[in-house]
Amino acid sequence: MSSKGITVTNRNKAGLFKRISRAVQRDWQIYLLLLPAIGFIFVFCYLPLYGIQIAFRDYKAVFGITGSPWVGLKNFQDFFNAYYFKRLLANTFLLNLFGLLWGFPVPIIMAILLNQIEWPCFKKFTQTVIYIPHFISTVVMAGILYLFLSPDSGIVNTVLKALGEKPVHFMIEPGWFRTLFIASDIWQHAGWNTILYIAALTGIDPELYEAATIDGATKLQKIRNIDIPHLLPIVVMMLILNCGSLLVSNTDKALLMQTPGNMVKSDIIGVYVYEMGLSKAQFSYTAAIGLFINVINFIMIISVNWVSKKLGETSLF
Amino acid sequence: MADTGVKMKKPFGDAVFDTVNTVFWIIVLVVVIYPLWFIIIASVSDPDAVTAGKVFLWPVDFSLIGYEAVFGHRELLRSYLNSIYYTLTGTALSVIVTMMAAYALSRKFSGRKLVNFIFVFTMFFSGGLIPQFLMNKRLGLYDTVTLMIIINCVSVWNLMVARTYISMNIPDELYEAAIIDGASHFTYFINAVLPLSGTIIAVLCVYYGVARWNDYFTALVYIRDRSKLPLQTILREAVAMLTTSTSTDAFFSAYEGDTKGMTEAIRKALVAKYCSIVISTVPAVVLYILMQKYFVKGVMLGSLKG
Numbered sequence: 001m002s003s004k005g006i007t008v009t010n011r012n013k014a015g016l017f018k019r020i021s022r023a024v025q026r027d028w029q030i031y032l033l034l035l036p037a038i039g040f041i042f043v044f045c046y047l048p049l050y051g052i053q054i055a056f057r058d059y060k061a062v063f064g065i066t067g068s069p070w071v072g073l074k075n076f077q078d079f080f081n082a083y084y085f086k087r088l089l090a091n092t093f094l095l096n097l098f099g100l101l102w103g104f105p106v107p108i109i110m111a112i113l114l115n116q117i118e119w120p121c122f123k124k125f126t127q128t129v130i131y132i133p134h135f136i137s138t139v140v141m142a143g144i145l146y147l148f149l150s151p152d153s154g155i156v157n158t159v160l161k162a163l164g165e166k167p168v169h170f171m172i173e174p175g176w177f178r179t180l181f182i183a184s185d186i187w188q189h190a191g192w193n194t195i196l197y198i199a200a201l202t203g204i205d206p207e208l209y210e211a212a213t214i215d216g217a218t219k220l221q222k223i224r225n226i227d228i229p230h231l232l233p234i235v236v237m238m239l240i241l242n243c244g245s246l247l248v249s250n251t252d253k254a255l256l257m258q259t260p261g262n263m264v265k266s267d268i269i270g271v272y273v274y275e276m277g278l279s280k281a282q283f284s285y286t287a288a289i290g291l292f293i294n295v296i297n298f299i300m301i302i303s304v305n306w307v308s309k310k311l312g313e314t315s316l317f
Numbered sequence: 318m319a320d321t322g323v324k325m326k327k328p329f330g331d332a333v334f335d336t337v338n339t340v341f342w343i344i345v346l347v348v349v350i351y352p353l354w355f356i357i358i359a360s361v362s363d364p365d366a367v368t369a370g371k372v373f374l375w376p377v378d379f380s381l382i383g384y385e386a387v388f389g390h391r392e393l394l395r396s397y398l399n400s401i402y403y404t405l406t407g408t409a410l411s412v413i414v415t416m417m418a419a420y421a422l423s424r425k426f427s428g429r430k431l432v433n434f435i436f437v438f439t440m441f442f443s444g445g446l447i448p449q450f451l452m453n454k455r456l457g458l459y460d461t462v463t464l465m466i467i468i469n470c471v472s473v474w475n476l477m478v479a480r481t482y483i484s485m486n487i488p489d490e491l492y493e494a495a496i497i498d499g500a501s502h503f504t505y506f507i508n509a510v511l512p513l514s515g516t517i518i519a520v521l522c523v524y525y526g527v528a529r530w531n532d533y534f535t536a537l538v539y540i541r542d543r544s545k546l547p548l549q550t551i552l553r554e555a556v557a558m559l560t561t562s563t564s565t566d567a568f569f570s571a572y573e574g575d576t577k578g579m580t581e582a583i584r585k586a587l588v589a590k591y592c593s594i595v596i597s598t599v600p601a602v603v604l605y606i607l608m609q610k611y612f613v614k615g616v617m618l619g620s621l622k623g
Contacts, residue, residue, distance in 0.1 A: 023427035029502035030426045037418035038432070040470040041439060043456070048444025051452045065451065110345070113338055126342055128609060129349055135601040137531035139549045140594050143556030144352060147594075153587055155355065158370030191349065218330040251446075252534050256557045270446075277447045278538060290445025298442050 055288035068284075075288035084267065089247075092268040095254075096246045099182045104242060106190040108235060111197035112227050116219055127198075130191025141184055142256035146171060149180075172261030181257060181266075200234050201227060237308055244304035247296055249273075269293055360384070360591035364584045367591075383588030387596060390589075392543070393551055397596070399465075400548035404529045407466045411525040412518060414471055419479035420506050424492075436473045450538060460541045468535055475524055482517040483510060519611040527601045552597055556590045 024031065050065075055075055057068040079085060110130070117123040136144075148154050149170035157167040170176045204226065212222050249270025258266040269289065277286030327335075359367050363378035371377050387393060422433065443449070458464040487510060495505045511518075533549035540546055605612070 019427070027426040027428075030421045030424060033417040033421040033502065033506065034432060036414045037471045037476065038435065040414065040467065041436065041473075044449070044453075044468060044470070045439040045443060047452045047456075048448040049442075050444075051448030052444050054448065054451065059451075065455070113341060116334070116338055117342065118335065122339075122342075126346060128606070129346055131605065131609075132353070132602055133349060135527055135531075135605045136598055137533070137549050137552075137601070139531075139533050139553045139557050140598055143552070143590065143594055144356065146557055147590060148352065148355075153368045153370075155370065155372075162370070187348070187352075216328070218328050219334045220330065255534075256553065273446055274538075278450065283447050283451060287445060287447040290447055294442060294445055301441055 052287065052291055054284050055291045057284055059284040059287075071284075075285050076292060078285060079289050079292065084272070087264075088267060088269050088272055091265060092247055092249055092270075095178055095181060095250075095268060096248065098178055099185060100242050100246070102182050103186050103190065104239065106186055107193035108197055108231065110190060111194040111201060112223055112231070114194060114198065115201045115227065116223070130194070132191075133188045134192035136188060138252045138256060141188060142253065145180060145184060145257065169261070171257070171259050174262040174264040174266070177257065177262040177265040181253065185253075196234065196238070197231060200231055204230050236311065240304050240308045240311075241301075244301035245297065246300070247293055249293075356591050356594055360588060360595050362588065364588045367587060368584075380588075382585055383590075383592035384596075386585045386589040387592045393548075393555070393593065395544060396546050396548045396551040399545060400530060403462075403465045403547055404526055407470070407529045408522060408526040410466065411470050411472075411475075412521045415476050415479055415521055415525075416511065416514065416518065417506070418471070419476055419483055420510050421502075422476070422480045423484040423487075424502070436476060440473050446538070453539065459539055460545070462545060464539055465536065465545070465547065468539075469528075472525070472528075475521055479514075479517050479521060483514060487513050516611045519608045523604055523608045523612060526604060530601050548597055552593055555593050 054065055054068065056070060056072060057065075058071045058074075059065065059068045063069075114123065114126065117126065149156050149168075151157050151167045151169050156170070161167055168176070170180060208226050209222060212226060217225070247269070249268050251268075251270030251274060254266055254268050254271050255274060258271060273286045273289050276282045276289075355372070358374075358376045359372055360383055361379055361381065362372045362376045363380050364382070366372050366377035422429070422436075444452075453459060453464060453468075458468075491509060492505060495509060500508075531549060533547070533553050536545075536547050536550040537553075540550070
């Protein structure tokens with residue numbers, strides 16, 4: 001029984017080796033073309049996976065990654081018991097949730113309405129213009145907010161003052177943080193995000209519209225009975241995908257928009273990891289936080305993908 | 318929509334719809350364009366007029382002192398050159414490496430599933446900022462120009478879009494004919510695939526180029542030597558670090574503080590911020606508008622089957 005098993009695995013091994021050498025002989029050019037890309041991915045994505053172990057150690061630069069002592073789950077426990085744990089989790093989640101609620105429908109509505117513009121020049125011009133803000137950098141976006149909303153020289157407060165209102169310290173009052181974060185996101189990316197839906201709408205057979213026109217359907221009826229049913233599968237898929245990333249931090253932007261005044265709302269996990277890890281050199285602690293969040297995100301995206309498969313929509317992988 | 322021969326009268330409901338829709342889009346266009354327009358006119362207006370809130374539709378008391386301050390700021394100019402260098406070299410490298418891998422993945426070969434998995438997995442799980450930082454430091458990449466060029470060299474998303482484009486747009490028959498003529502993968506890739514992939518190469522250039530040009534975070538984490546900083550990281554100090562109301566003013570005023578009066582420098586600083594926004598945003602937007610022709614087509618192709 002056991003000896004038979006061994007011979008089988010041996011034969012498999014020999015077969016595998018032969019298969020590999022034959023594959024290399026036949027496809028070596030392909031492998032060579034892949035090599036640089038895999039090399040970069042290895043260095044910047046897979047090597048850090050090896051570095052994750054510091055989340056379970058007490059990392060000290062002198063001892064290096066493998067020389068630092070193991071501490072088990074201490075770093076994770078520290079995070080769960082941290083004073084700001086709940087606030088960080090809630091801020092990250094709520095910023096994404098409200099962003100999804102406000103931001104998700106906008107590109108869909110825009111795509112449907114754009115599709116109804118009859119004058120081709122106007123349509124093309126509009127399309128070109130609404131993509132532009134997407135190419136503005138996050139730093140410039142934050143800079144625009146600071147400049148426009150400045151209490152003494154910003155245009156928004158100038159208008160408020162002219163109307164007899166008191167100037168508002170938009171970037172300092174915590175109540176404004178999420179609104180500004182989400183509104184500026186919509187301003188920047190909603191136009192760009194229409195592309196996917198416009199692509200889906202262009203795929204609709206024009207005969208459907210013609211038949212509807214002959215039957216005397218109005219545009220609203222066409223939108224309700226042709227456009228929306230056609231968009232539905234892709235909308236569901238995008239919604240599910242977005243739900244999978246509700247704990248992902250937009251660190252770049254939050255870091256720029258964070259001021260001592262709005263910390264109560266702007267302190268999200270990504271910014272906390274950056275501040276504690278890189279400014280205060282608490283490497284093990286922040287690596288543990290990063291790992292904890294990455295595992296949650298991974299589980300969420302896998303389950304979300306499973307759900308979308310169950311629903312019979314196309315899955316991501 | 319297309320005319321169906323017989324000209325039909327527009328139903329009343331549609332006329333209303335079209336009017337509302339046109340008004341909606343005019344509002345959207347104003348909302349998108351006005352902030353951009355305001356930045357441009359503020360950048361060429363007199364600082365006092367901007368502070369007093371007199372600038373609304375056209376430049377007031379046209380002046381270029383903001384641009385003088387920006388172009389006289391040596392650190393800003395240096396970072397501008399750095400960004401051009403990082404963007405050009407980084408994008409060239411990214412596009413070449415991505416196209417090579419995308420072509421390979423569009424062919425059948427043994428182990429393709431495994432290779433695919435190796436790439437796709439990184440989209441869903443990463444080591445996180447801190448392990449990445451420590452490993453890159455250990456590799457000796459901390460505070461180097463090399464890191465600024467090679468980090469995030471391959472975006473798996475872009476790779477998948479390029480692969481889809483190649484497998485959908487370049488017929489298999491072409492490959493079979495080339496093989497019969499004795500072509501290797503290399504000659505086929507260089508002589509057939511690359512010339513037929515203009516659209517996707519343009520799209521990749523814009524994606525990679527804009528991402529690199531706009532990135533401030535990488536340098537914030539990895540670069541200590543200020544002479545290596547790219548534009549966006551410097552720009553952050555100039556326009557987007559308002560911990561106190563004067564800290565960003567200091568960026569421009571500190572430089573001129575001794576030659577002219579401090580108040581004059583602070584006066585200029587406000588307009589200089591608008592100017593630095595203009596000069597940093599123009600390259601990305603111009604690249605987009607130039608490439609736009611290929612762009613919408615290529616992106617749609619990618620998103621349809623991506």
